Amino acid sequence: MTDKKPVQIRMSDYPATGNARDIWRVTHDSLRPVEDGEVLVRLDYISIDPGMRGWITNKRSYMPPVKPGGVMRAFGVGEIVESRATGLAVGDQVTGFTGVQTHGVFKQENLRKVGIPGVPPHTFLSGLGMTGYTGYFGMTDIGQPKEGETVVVSAASGAVGSIAAQIAKLAGARVVGIAGGPDKCSYLIDELGLDAAIDYKKGDISAALNANCPDGIDLYFDNVGGDILSAVLNQMNYQGRIVVCGGISQYGDFASAAGPANFMTVVTHSLSMRGFTMRDYMHRVPEALDWLVPAWKERRIKFREHIVEGIENFPNAFDMIFDGKNHGKLLLKLG
Template sequence: MTTLFAPTCRQTGSKNNAKERAMTTINRQWRLKTRPVGAPSTETWDYTETEIPTITDGQLLIKIDYISIDPAMRGWLNDAKSYIKPVQIGEVMRAGTVGEVIESKHEKFAVGDYVAGHDGVQSYAVSDGTGLHKVDPNLAPLPYYLGVLGMPGMTGYFGLLKTGQPKAGETVVVSGAAGAVGSLVGQIAKIKGCRVVGIAGGSEKCKFLVDELGFDATIDYKNENVKKALKQTCPNGVDVYFDNVGGDILNDVLTQINLHARIVICGAISQYNNTEAVKGPSNYLSLPGQPRPYGRHCGV
C-alpha cells in the first residue's frame, strides 16, 4: 500500500472537549473590516467577542477545532463576480473548518458528532446543517479532513487524474509543489509512474520534496532561472503541467510543453494580490501544435 504524505492544514484552535462550552460564553470572531487592495493586513480585520448564540429548532452549535487558511480566501475578499459570493463587510471571515457538535436541535446531527464545513474564522458557529458533513476522528486525524481528505486533496486528485490524465513514463511538472495541493499532485503522479518535477521556493522545501515525498527533481524558483532549470530537469519536455501559481512560472513552463500535453489551470497564487491587471501567458505562441487546452479545474 502506498502511503501519501498528508499535508497538515493551516489550522488554529484548541482541542478542549465540549466541557469548555460550560466555561465560556464568549465567541471569538474575525470579521472583514475593509476590502484589501493588494495583500491583506491587520487593517483588513476586526476582532470581536460576542456571546455564543442560542440555537433554535433545526440548528446545531459547533465548537470549531480547526480552521483552514486557503489561498482562495483572498478572492473571497474582492467585491467581484466569482464562483462564490464575496464575504461582506462586517461578516465573519469564511473558512473551511472542522469541529465538534456541542448542542443540537437538528435531526441529522447529534452532540459529539464531528463535522466539516465552511463555518468561518471563529471559535463557535451556529449552523442549520447546510454544507456540513460528518467526519470520523477514528478513521483519520481531524486536520486531515481539511487537507488530504478535504478540499486540497480532492482538488489535487481530480485535477491531476481527470484533467491532467497522466500516463506512466510521462513528465509531470507541478508548481506550488510544497503546498497542500501541489505536494499531493506530485505524490499521486509518482504512484502513476510519472517522472515528477516540483517547482517550489527555497532549498529546504525542494529537499523535502525529493527526500521525503519522492519527487524526481525540483526547481527552486526563488534561486534558479526557471526556464533554464526546466530544460535541465525535463530533457524530454513537459507532458502535464499542474499550475498552482500562474504568472511568470506558467509562462516559462509553456516554452517546454510537448505536443498533446495537458495543462491544469488549478490556481494562480502569484496573481491574487495584484493591484494591476493579472498577467496572462505571453508565450502561448511557442506551444507546439495542439496541446489540449483545458479550462480552469475546480475542486470539490
C-alpha cells in the same frame, strides 16, 4: 450554550491592492439560539487557504465575496456541543464553511460529519480535506498522468501540489516539482520521492526546466501562474495538458492579473488547458475519500501540516501563506 465567550475574525472592508493586514477585526458577539435543523459547534481548527484572497476581493469569482463586517470565510472542523438536528448529535465531529470563529450556529445541511477511527479530525482540513480532494480530482480527472510521461507541478510542496505530485508519481510518470527554497525542494525528493525538484528562487526557471525535463513536458499542474506558467509553456510537448488549479502569484492584485505573453503556444502546440475549482466536484467527495484515506493509511501518499495556534494569530497566518513561509497545509488551531 458555550461557557466561553465566542470570538470572531471579521473583515472590515475590502483590502487595498496587495495589503490585507489592516482589514481584520476581532469581535466577541454572542451566538443566536439554536433552532430546529441547526447545531452549535465549537471550532477546533480553521483551514488557511490561498483562495481566501479571492474571497475578500469584490470581483466576479466562483463564489460571492465576503461582505464587509462579515465573519471571514473559512473551512473549519469542530465538535457539536448542542444539537436540534436529526442525524447530528452532541459530540459529533463536523466540517464545512464555518468561518474564522471559535463557535458558530450552523444549518445541518451546511455541515458534513467526519469520523474515521485512527484519523484526527483536523486531517479533514488537510490531506483528507479540500486540498486533498483538489489535488486528487485535478490530477486524476483532468490531468490523467500516464506511465513514462513528464509531469511538472508548481507549488509542489504545498497542500494541493504535494497530493497532485504523488498521484502522478504513483501513475508511473516522471515528476518534477517546483518549490521555493532548499528545505521544500529536499522534502520533494527525500520525503515524497519525486524525480527532481526546482527551486524557483535560485534563478533561471527556464534553464532549470530545460535541464530537468530533457524530453519536454507532457502535463503541467499549475498552482502559481505568472512567470512560471510562461516558462513551462515554452517547454510543453505537442498536445500537452495544463491543469490550472490556482495562480497564487497573481492573488495580490486580482484586477490586474495577466496571462502569459506566450499564450499562443497553446495554439501552436495544440495544448489543452483547463481550470477548475472544487465546486465542480463536491458531489464526488466520497470518491476522493475512498482513494485518499487508504492511500494515506498505507503511506502511499504523505502530507504534512503547519499549525499556528490562537485565533488572534489569524492575520499572521493569512500573511504567511502568501509569503510562502508555511511548510505544508496551514491550519489555525483555536483551542
